[in-house]
Amino acid sequence: MQFARLGHGTTGARRDTGMKTMVSTAGTGAPGIPECPDLLQPGAKAGPWRVERDLGRGGMGTVYAVVHDEIGKRAALKVVHQRLMPGLNADRMLVEAKVVNQVGHPNIVDIFETGRLADGRPYIVMERLCGQSLAVRADEGKLLPDLVIAIVLQVCDALIAAHAAGVVHRDLKLDNVFLIDNPDDPATPKAKVLDWGIAKVIHHEVKHTVEGQLVGTPQYLSPEQARGQAVSPETDVYSLGVMAYELFLEQLPFEAETAAEVMAMHLRATPPPPCDLWPDIPPELQDLLLAMLAKQPDRRPTMIDVAHRLEAVRAELDRRRRANGVPCPAPAAQAPQPAPSSAPSRPKLTETELFGWRSETRRWQYAIGGLALALSGVLFYISRVGDRAASAATAPIAATAMAAMIAPPPSAAPSRDEAPDRDRKAPATAAAPAEPAQALVASTVAAPVSRVALRPGRSERAPATVHHASPPRASAPPSAPAPSPPVSPRRRAKVDPDGTLDVYR
Incomplete structure (x- = not known):
């Protein structure tokens, strides 16, 4: 269904192509959507929310612009049609709210409240979007291939997240993709996937559709949906393939007068070759579109493969533009490139x-x-x-x-001039013989040494003089002095830490 149309000139406009969500029993044709006698009038209340105006209507319900009475928050209110209440599970609206919050993706509309009206109809409250649907944008004029790729890639991102959470949308179409302003890239709008009311939770035991009921939009219906078989993520791949075919080639792959004929074509017919409608279409894009529209689900690519192959198609389009001398569109939020230098560049080495x-x-x-x-x-x-x-x-x-x-100097008679000075300086002890001194030296230098004993500057000094006491004058004749014990030198010889004998320390 049409989710919300906001902005000038989009409230009442809608493509009159019959592409409305169909909820019917098997064997019936495409139902029309009668006038809704249960429309909420401006000023009506839904809990704390007050209705301002009608935003859009679809096969499942109506969307209103509402405002919160207490805090003034603006939102969108979705209410199911009264005529669908007898055959509709009352928990369907709650399931939609749970599915959206279970996935939680920026390219999926946010739902933050549920409730019931006084007549028992359930409703959900969601973010109000200012922009236009992809269907309205496509009716205004042809979209360039780069813009189509950018929008479809955003839808792929939302569906990849939904499939990872075990959710299948089941009603993908241009009306259920809403375009809003993108502050990050003004040239590329931001896409929001809407209307998860008939989404299918895989492996969920609770059934929210009547047995034999057919849900979806005929122009975008997958073959397994047309047969009433079980759906899978490949179901969304098929519906997205129909959308991409329509956006790139400006026509649907299958067109007929009635919904039954369209569904029969989905089951048996082959879509027109894309190259007939776009002769210069990149071969990768043509192969991708035909693979997404395969009749058997197991022959379709996964949603991740679709995104990767669309990136390759965009690269091919950029290559063609460069070959023709046309500048490629700059990516969003691209940093300015420095001016090229006039100096010759170095040749780059290979890896x-x-x-x-x-x-x-x-x-x-x-x-x-x-x-x-x-x-x-x-x-x-x-x-x-x-x-x-x-x-x-x-x-x-x-x-x-x-x-x-x-060793002491050889014995000699002191002169008369030296006698008084010697008597004052020398102690009254006898001279030490040379033998004990030689023994002391031998014991001292027994340890190994590693350097020359005399250091630079020490050789200029005079050796230390050791004074010895002279014999007493009157006790004995000079020729026969009395023996006396050896006298130790006044300063004991020291050894350097490195083992060298240093007598001047």
Whole structure:
């Protein structure tokens, strides 16, 4: 049914093609829709909602523009015709609300309230849409193929979500797709799939149609619907194929005087080849349309396949435009491209060349790193061997120098001038013999050393002088001094932390 027509010039307009939702019993023709004596007048109430005007009527019910009395929210109210109440399950409207909220897709109209009128008729409250139906837009003039692809892809997205939730629409047609403004892409309207009143929940045990009842619109009816057989997601693929055929080629695949003849053509007839109506049609698009209109459901593509193949058709149309020098339409929200530079561009490497170049560079890096590591090891080993050789060569020299510095000078008679000074500075102790000092040096340098003992700058200093006490003047003649115990040096020799003897510390 017509869901909602909002906006100027769309309230009363409707295509007079007989393409109305049909709810009939088997064997009857296409029913007309009589005048509705149960129309709600402006000011009528449906719960907290107040009717403003009539928006549209269809085979299942009427849609009104309503406003909430308390909060002022504007919405659309859908009420079932009174004449359908005897054979209609009372839960059908509730099922539609549940189905829409179960799917929850931006390309599906939102339903947020249900209720009943005073006469018992159920109603649903949904978002009010400002725009026009796809049927009205198609009557205004031919839609370009790119726009058709953009709209059909949005319908595919909504149906993919519905099929994933186990829901089949069963009444797809141009009247049930509504176009509204799209802020993201003003050139491409946003599509909303409407009228889920006769949607089928797959594997649902509750039946909402009378046995033998035929639902749908004859011009878009699938062969299995015409036979009264079970529906499936492929049923929506067939109906969407009829819609796409009509939008691309500006005529329905099957046209006849009566609904019965149209349904018979859906069962047996072959649609006219699309290339007869559009000689330059892309072969991919012609194959897709004919595959979607296959008589057997298992020979039709899935809705996801339809979306992918439509993307390929759009790419083919873009390729044709580029070949003819026609600029391709820019995608929505495309970032501005920088101005082309006058400098010559580099040739781009292929993926194989790029990864081969990277691998070769990495191999050279590994080789250089390994060579540097080996060279460092060799230099470290040479330095260690040189240190050990130098330490071994300087150890005897250091020991001899130490012994010479610690040993007392040879005995000599002090001069008269030195005697008073020596008496004041030297302690009253005897000189130490050289043998204990040599033993001390030998024990001290027994540990291995690794460096030369004399550091830079130390060689210019004078060796430390060790003073020894002179023998007493009157106790014995100078030729026979009395023996005395050895005297330890005033400063004890120290060893560097690295094992080198340093006598100046």
